[in-house]
Amino acid sequence: MQVCAPPDFVELLGGIDIPLAPLGQPSPVMATAAVTGTTADRPTKNLSVCVARMVAATYDSVAAAAAGCDVVVTTGQIPAAAAARAVAEKLGVPYVFVAHSPTYLPSPHHPPPAWPGCPHPPEVTDNRVLWELNGAHLNALFGEGVNTHRAAIGLPPVDDIRAHVLTGRPWLVSDATLSPWLRPADLDVVQTGAWIRPDDRPLPAELDAFLKAGTPPVYVGFGSMPVRDAHGTARAAVEAIRAQGRRVVIGRGRADPAVTDGQGDCFAVGEANLQALFPRVAAVMHHGDAGTTTAAALAGVPQVVVPQMTDQPYWASRVVDLGIGAAHEGPRPTYESLWVALRTALNPGTRARADAVAVTIRTDGTTVAGKLLRDTVGRAGTTGSAPGAFRSASWCNSL
Missing domain, CATH: 3.40.50.2000 (Glycogen Phosphorylase B;)
Structure with missing residues (x-):
């Protein structure tokens, strides 16, 4: 197993002996940029060029970590996830997108998250319309940059960036009591339950x-x-x-x-x-x-x-x-x-x-996910370093 994540995740992974492939900036830096919108790295001109470079850098990191793997599992922002999916395509292995909250997945029961600097139009209250606007906005932001990189590595372009990244069967890794996935919805969402890392450290x-x-x-x-x-x-x-x-x-x-x-x-x-x-x-x-x-x-x-x-x-x-x-x-x-x-x-x-x-919160989310990953690898007929091995690419930057 290999994890691609911001470099400050090394301490989190140190106690469970999982190697980290550093990806992007430390998470506090990226969180500050997302909240304040004042980072010097925030692109205001030549957006497609900036996105293409971002996707290329993520692709290189994930591709190096994913060599010999059976499946690529990703979460995070759209450009990073698009790069991870490109890695899976080039390797010929399954790809799974993971959402930690239902709000990231299109549904008539809730609106999409509002992007910084791009609030929902106050006159639009239909959630389906808001998700259509969200899809168009993501295509405008990331489409050209993502497809520029895909062309550079010999992959065909995609028309719908959000659908490409999420796939038709994303995983929702949250507890069903705390955040139920409401049906009917357009996606075949698999809710595994929350991924809870066991922690037996004593308090100071x-x-x-x-x-x-x-x-x-x-x-x-x-x-x-x-x-x-x-x-x-x-x-x-x-x-x-x-x-x-x-x-x-x-x-x-x-x-x-x-x-x-x-x-x-x-x-x-x-x-x-x-x-x-x-x-x-x-x-x-x-x-x-x-x-x-x-x-x-x-x-x-x-x-x-x-x-x-x-x-x-x-x-x-x-x-x-x-x-x-x-x-x-x-x-x-x-x-x-x-x-x-x-x-x-x-x-x-x-x-x-x-x-x-x-007492209703389930704690077996990672066990459920592990079985699903083994089943996914088995159906795909892939071979890798070990049965069920996978690399998870997580990057939380925000444009």
């Missing part, structure tokens, strides 16, 4: 001691996601949590000394095992990515979601629909707005509902 001794020293705190963390006005958001969160009579555990990326202010009720933590931490807190405040939402739901802990972009508003809405927490309206919270959201999350009824939902 200092954090464990803090947790034991008082009532369960509220955890605040936004992962690698840059939050608008990060300092102000962290300060508002700490003050709102304290106003609820709770202690605080805050992800160190958002916690400078001015935020934690040295008081004994606030603990700053770096990288930690969230599977071990979340069951010991009173609530989790986060940005609403698929992984954190699933981890909190599995722990049976109420959530406050402050969505920033892409599929995060969807996960926030699911938390509300399931009654397992609260969603903040918009990406810029205040003390007052977080206080209101926390009041909902810390209500005993919310905790009871979170406990009830937790």
